[in-house]
Amino acid sequence: MRTIDDPAALHSSRVQLLPHGRGLLVDGTAVQIGRRALEILSVLVEARGELVTKDELLSRVWNGSVVEEGALQAQISGLRKALGDHRDHIKTIAGRGYQLTGDVAVVESTSAAEPGPYPGCPTNLPAPTSELIGRETNLKEVRALVAAHRLVTLTGAGGIGKTRLAQEAARQLSANFADGIWIAQLASVSDPQVVAATVAAVLELGTAHDALSTKDIAWELRTKRMLLVLDNCEHVIDEAAHLAEALLRWSPGVRVLATSREPLLAEAEVVYRVSPLALPPEGTEDADALLQAGAVRLFVTRARAADAHFSLDNHAGRTISAICRRLDGIPLAIELAAARAEGLGLEALAARLEDRIEVLTGGWRTALPRHRTLRATLDWSYELLPDTERAVLRRIAVFAGAFTLDAASAVATDAAITEADLVSCVANLASKSLLTADVSGSNAVYRLLKTTRSYVLEKLVKSGEFEVVARHHAKYCLSILEQREAAARRQAEERLAVFNRHVDDIRGALDWAFSLGDDAPLGVALTIASLPAWLHLSLTEELRERVERALASVDRASAIGARQEMQLCEALDAAEISWTSTLQCGPRPSV
Numbered sequence: 008m009r010t011i012d013d014p015a016a017l018h019s020s021r022v023q024l025l026p027h028g029r030g031l032l033v034d035g036t037a038v039q040i041g042r043r044a045l046e047i048l049s050v051l052v053e054a055r056g057e058l059v060t061k062d063e064l065l066s067r068v069w070n071g072s073v074v075e076e077g078a079l080q081a082q083i084s085g086l087r088k089a090l091g092d093h094r095d096h097i098k099t100i101a102g103r104g105y106q107l108t109g110d111v112a113v114v115e116s117t118s119a120a121e122p123g124p125y126p127g128c129p130t131n132l133p134a135p136t137s138e139l140i141g142r143e144t145n146l147k148e149v150r151a152l153v154a155a156h157r158l159v160t161l162t163g164a165g166g167i168g169k170t171r172l173a174q175e176a177a178r179q180l181s182a183n184f185a186d187g188i189w190i191a192q193l194a195s196v197s198d199p200q201v202v203a204a205t206v207a208a209v210l211e212l213g214t215a216h217d218a219l220s221t222k223d224i225a226w227e228l229r230t231k232r233m234l235l236v237l238d239n240c241e242h243v244i245d246e247a248a249h250l251a252e253a254l255l256r257w258s259p260g261v262r263v264l265a266t267s268r269e270p271l272l273a274e275a276e277v278v279y280r281v282s283p284l285a286l287p288p289e290g291t292e293d294a295d296a297l298l299q300a301g302a303v304r305l306f307v308t309r310a311r312a313a314d315a316h317f318s319l320d321n322h323a324g325r326t327i328s329a330i331c332r333r334l335d336g337i338p339l340a341i342e343l344a345a346a347r348a349e350g351l352g353l354e355a356l357a358a359r360l361e362d363r364i365e366v367l368t369g370g371w372r373t374a375l376p377r378h379r380t381l382r383a384t385l386d387w388s389y390e391l392l393p394d395t396e397r398a399v400l401r402r403i404a405v406f407a408g409a410f411t412l413d414a415a416s417a418v419a420t421d422a423a424i425t426e427a428d429l430v431s432c433v434a435n436l437a438s439k440s441l442l443t444a445d446v447s448g449s450n451a452v453y454r455l456l457k458t459t460r461s462y463v464l465e466k467l468v469k470s471g472e473f474e475v476v477a478r479h480h481a482k483y484c485l486s487i488l489e490q491r492e493a494a495a496r497r498q499a500e501e502r503l504a505v506f507n508r509h510v511d512d513i514r515g516a517l518d519w520a521f522s523l524g525d526d527a528p529l530g531v532a533l534t535i536a537s538l539p540a541w542l543h544l545s546l547t548e549e550l551r552e553r554v555e556r557a558l559a560s561v562d563r564a565s566a567i568g569a570r571q572e573m574q575l576c577e578a579l580d581a582a583e584i585s586w587t588s589t590l591q592c593g594p595r596p597s598v
């Protein structure tokens with residue numbers, strides 16, 4: 008064994024063990040190797056070529072847990088595979104144990120070339136391949152939440168950036184977790200029963216033969232201080248919730264940071280809704296000011312990656328800002344749009360965005376399959392929905408803007424979907440990040456992201472229900488207008504009743520203000536406030552006299568006076584019209 012402090016010497020060793028279990032370099036290349044295999048190699052290196060018995064390896068690497076010898080053999084075989092041409096460095100002493108026979112350099116100095124960005128912290132977090140844009144505040148908030156709570160779930164729509172945010176927050180927290188930061192990417196787990204096995208494999212717990220339960224995993228981690236990132240839990244939500252709860256109960260030093268399109272609903276869970284990237288304020292023109300907004304910065308960064316000559320002048324800036332706005336600031340949609348900008352040009356891209364679902368295709372070849380097109384991302388959520396939620400989602404996509412539960416009910420209920428079904432479906436769709444909910448007012452208001460709406464409208468048309476739903480929607484709009492009209496009529500009648508009750512007092516007050524009291528401003532205000540009532544009662548002659556008297560006293564030099572003069576003149580015009588129609592239709596009864 009050699010210890011290397013001098014980076015130059017590093018290159019002369021064919022097998023290099025990085026410090027703190029951070030990995031293994033073989034012929035200068037980082038190789039995939041699990042935690043236990045690394046620990047076995049460390050123990051062999053420490054023995055400096057002496058025999059290490061099987062019992063010692065089992066006890067040191069498995070922390071005294073009872074495991075079969077097969078588990079050790081499996082790890083040794085994995086280790087030999089990782090060593091490739093240097094597999095003979097590990098010699099089996101039949102029936103007794105193992106021995107290191109070749110040269111393995113242990114890199115001690117952190118000044119030596121480091122393949123990973125996490126000195127001192129064992130981790131399987133992938134190294135970031137691009138800058139995380141516009142998430143400074145979110146990072147701070149997530150770090151604070153993980154420091155204060157043991158289970159934090161980042162939720163939000165597909166492609167909004169939950170995974171990226173979780174990975175970066177975890178990375179920045181690495182100093183706090185001596186036993187590392189481990190990420191279990193659950194997106195590819197299609198069978199919920201395999202969640203525990205996937206996490207156990209990431210943490211290299213148990214053996215290939217023993218399937219560990221969530222409780223076993225939690226028990227194995229009881230003495231560890233680690234952060235476990237459970238990434239993309241939405242399709243295995245129950246199992247992820249059980250695992251998180253078991254960890255909270257049995258492993259006091261373990262924290263969980265989950266990402267999911269919907270909350271786990273686990274005990275003690277704290278939910279953090281990931282917001283879209285910031286958009287520039289409407290009307291911003293200046294390119295530098297536009298770049299302050301994360302959404303624009305992401306678009307420009309990706310567009311420049313595709314075309315090094317891409318430049319941002321004020322005109323391009325306005326178009327990009329409009330594109331980002333139409334994509335609701337969703338990073339994945341922005342990335343896909345930026346990739347299309349190179350072929351289409353900005354203006355054509357903006358013009359074609361009505362058809363977002365068709366246009367936003369062609370992501371990175373290395374992207375996850377569900378991130379290569381916007382359709383695939385939305386398919387992922389849509390396909391996880393039960394039939395009733397799908398039907399409700401399709402029907403409420405008819406709303407172009409915000410809508411209430413009443414509105415949703417008008418278009419989405421029928422013989423099969425009751426009012427109660429609808430309420431629970433809408434709540435579930437909001438929880439699954441397919442709707443945004445604003446519950447700040449007395450009546451909750453919901454909305455679909457524009458990208459989600461485009462996708463679901465397509466489904467609505469395909470379902471053959473579009474005609475029926477559009478008719479319900481039109482009837483609902485009519486009923487809203489009629490209700491407003493009736494309410495306005497009621498209000499006008501109430502106002503008139505009040506006026507009628509006080510009409511003689513109002514006449515007296517006006518006479519006083521313009522003569523005895525000599526308080527013209529009060530008289531003008533009274534005239535203006537009573538205008539609609541005089542008009543409504545067709546007391547046009549009286550209205551004209553009173554308006555003319557008020558006009559004579561308006562102080563035209565002041566801003567208020569000018570506005571009042573305008574209101575009074577409009578009333579005179581209205582009185583003229585009313586006067587003409589009165590002449591045609593005959594007078595109303597006098598008050």
Ligand SMILES: Nc1ncnc2c1ncn2[C@@H]1O[C@H](COP(=O)(O)OP(=O)(O)OP(=O)(O)O)[C@@H](O)[C@H]1O
Pocket residue numbers: 137138139140141142163164165166167168169170171172239266268305338339342374377378384
């Ligand atoms: N702040 C950001 N800066 C740069 N790129 C980002 C940012 N946020 C997200 N991205 C990119 O957008 C894409 C989607 O992000 P991510 O995978 O984190 O979304 P997600 O919310 O986890 O989606 P899903 O629900 O499908 O898992 C990725 O390519 C990611 O690299």
Ligand SMILES: [Mg+2]
Pocket residue numbers: 169170171238239266
């Ligand atoms: Mg994700």
